Amino acid sequence: MGKPTGFLEVERVERGYEKPAARKKSWKEFVHPLPEPTLRAQASRCMDCGIPFCHEGCPVNNLIPDWNNLVYRDQWRAALVTLHSTNNFPEFTGRICPAPCEASCTLNIDDNPVTIKTIECAIVDRGWEEGWIAPQHPARWTGKRVAVVGSGPAGMACAQQLARAGHSVTLFEKNDRIGGLLRYGIPDFKMEKGLIDRRVDQMTAEGVEFRASVEIGVTIGVADLLAEYDAVALTGGAELPRDLEVSSRALDGIHFAMDFLPQQNKRNAGDDEGRAAPGGTITALGKHVIVIGGGDTGSDCIGTATRQGAASITQLEILPMPPEKEDKALVWPDWPLKLRTSSSQEEGCERDWAVLTKDARGANGRVEALECVRVEWALGPDGRWAMQEMPDSTFLLKADLVLLAMGFLGPRRTGMLAEAGVKLDPRGNVLATTRDYQTSVPKIFAAGDMRRGQSLVVWAIREGRQCARAIDEFLMGSTTLPR
Secondary structure, rough: OOOHHHHOOOOOOEEEEEEEEEEEEEEOOOHHHHHHHHHHHHHOOOOOOOOOHHHHOOOOOHHHHHHHHHHOOOOOHHHHHHOOOOOOOOHHHHHHHHHOOHOOOOOHHHHOOOOHHHHHHHHHHHHHHHHHOOOOOOOOOOOOOEEEEEHHHHHHHHHHHHHHOOOOEEEEEEOOOOHHHHHHOOOOOOOOOOHHHHHHHHHHOOOOOOEEEOOOOOOEEEHHHHHHHEEEEOOOOOEEEEOOOOOOOOOEEEHHHHHHHHHHHHHHOOEEEEEEHOOOOOOOOOEEEEEEOOOOHHHHHHHHHHHHOOOOOOOOOOOOOOOOOOHHHHHHOOOOOOOOHHHHOOOOEEEEEEEEEEEEEEEEEEEEEEEEEEEEEEOOOOOOOOOOOOOOOOOEEEEEEEEEOOOOOOOOOOOHHHHHOEEOOOOOOOOOOOOEOOOOOOEEEEEEOHHHHHOOOOHHHHHHHHHHHHHHHHOOOOOOOOO
């Protein structure tokens, strides 16, 4: 422990934001890093608990007390080594992870957890600034070849670990740029894409071959892949969106969030409109926007629509409004259900809870309004929560653009998965265990959202790393890669 009395002497301080009026005019990140003396003081608050519950909250098992202590002692480079020992891309998680580690922090019992996410991000950002982050080459090459399909955080982590173990790795991506959901799902104002590009450069120097605009099952057959490579890792996303099942779903102006968000990211990357929106432009400019879904994807739609110049934005959630404060005695150190307000929601939107969309109304083939009804939730005889429509609660909402952000139902089953013939679990994800990550088809492994369903970037990195270890052991009979 760096300073045994730090948590008693230093109050929690978090990174600040640009004011909404200013940041709404830009697609750049708007978080203000803390100065170094403040960061070291914040790191001193870590209690180095006898049982560090933050380890339980962190899916990649970050050595949080260790690098907090090193930051407090001004040993930044050692802190970076410790951080990278469990997390390949802390600049990703330091920006877009919701920080379940902080929810599990012992100090969170009093609502004042250590600023773990802020310190994590500061460590890796300083590492890049100081030139401490460089390619890591294997001691020897094994002669084994591995194909990794999907270049999101799971695929990138898997590929990097395998390359460092000495295997020749090719990372396939069906989109025109590397990064998966990080590239085309996360808005630039949350994570600028140069962060991905410099990791791609690092991994290229480490021997990873990147092949974008190649869709397995379309451009290259699964059988051809299996014939050419000694192992194949499926690390794609859970891309099958939950749809709005209403009779007027076909009205123009109703779109999936993941048809809307990538267009703006492509514009920001310099693509012309024809390349950014080959199927037609989806824009919120001057429109009354309804976002259906209260999660992170819905929040990203809000921030994007705000910057595009929406006339108004309303976010609908089918669940009731959660409590403003959780019952610590009941939920800590687990992730609590409580009311959260994202930076995008702070920028301006109406939020409505316990609302079900019954239908869409329109004219001349375009949506003009949503017909909604209020619902209430009650425990049924079987002990499960059930939804009931409240009588006489129907209302209309003006809508020129409706964005569906209601979650995902797993990976797309057509194409690659159908051709591979891998078994699926009852939820429609690729069936594989966290023990060996092997699918029902020899030589094929699966990790990340394609295996576990939609989840957090930090879970994707964990599964990618563990899948790499399983593949290395499969190919070599043993492995030194960390689990």
